[in-house]
Amino acid sequence: MSGSSTQGSSTARQQAPFPAAPEIDDPAFESPLDLLIAEHERQHVICEELDRLADGVDAAPLAGRAAEIIEFLRTDLAVHTLDEERGLFPALRQRCRPEDGIELVLERLMAEHSLDHDLVDFLLADLELLALGHRLANPTRFLMNVQAFTATQRRHLAWENATVIPLARRRLTQEDLQALRVDMSARRRQEGKSQA
Numbered sequence: 311m312s313g314s315s316t317q318g319s320s321t322a323r324q325q326a327p328f329p330a331a332p333e334i335d336d337p338a339f340e341s342p343l344d345l346l347i348a349e350h351e352r353q354h355v356i357c358e359e360l361d362r363l364a365d366g367v368d369a370a371p372l373a374g375r376a377a378e379i380i381e382f383l384r385t386d387l388a389v390h391t392l393d394e395e396r397g398l399f400p401a402l403r404q405r406c407r408p409e410d411g412i413e414l415v416l417e418r419l420m421a422e423h424s425l426d427h428d429l430v431d432f433l434l435a436d437l438e439l440l441a442l443g444h445r446l447a448n449p450t451r452f453l454m455n456v457q458a459f460t461a462t463q464r465r466h467l468a469w470e471n472a473t474v475i476p477l478a479r480r481r482l483t484q485e486d487l488q489a490l491r492v493d494m495s496a497r498r499r500q501e502g503k504s505q506a
């Protein structure tokens with residue numbers, strides 16, 4: 311898991327290429343839940359990227375990295391959130407048992423999605439300036455928004471990986487998983503079209 315990076319590993323990875331988005335049709339993903347896990351790992355990488363960007367926001371040529379993060383926040387993260395809100399979470403509501411306590415968990419995760427949405431809007435405003443090669447008038451504000459976003463993301467990813475995905479593996483049927491895969495595949499095709 312890449313969420314608890316140290317300063318040392320952060321420096322070592324500074325020039326690493328940004329990882330490509332995992333593909334729903336990749337046969338390595340036997341279950342659509344495996345794809346969601348792979349996307350969570352990429353979300354951890356984005357948190358590290360944002361941390362580095364905020365650390366060096368007054369110094370380095372950051373336009374390329376900022377553009378990559380913008381692309382991720384606008385497309386990949388948005389699609390992933392819809393996969394959960396429209397596919398995974400409703401399936402869990404249908405299949406989980408009262409003793410699973412899923413309602414409270416999903417309520418919290420939905421509230422965090424909503425908070426993420428607001429924070430992403432704040433981040434995009436500054437990232438767009440950085441992507442154009444401008445300096446930020448208020449880098450402290452950017453740093454605070456990055457810290458708020460990455461803290462929420464990391465907590466959220468830990469909850470989903472430790473609680474929601476294992477529960478989904480136990481409770482969802484093969485038909486549920488197939489429906490989830492079809493839904494996720496259609497959403498990615500649609501996103502591809504809208505990008506074209």
Ligand SMILES: [Fe+2]
Binds near residue numbers: 390
């Ligand atoms: Fe997720």
Ligand SMILES: [Fe+2]
Binds near residue numbers: 391419470
């Ligand atoms: Fe989520």
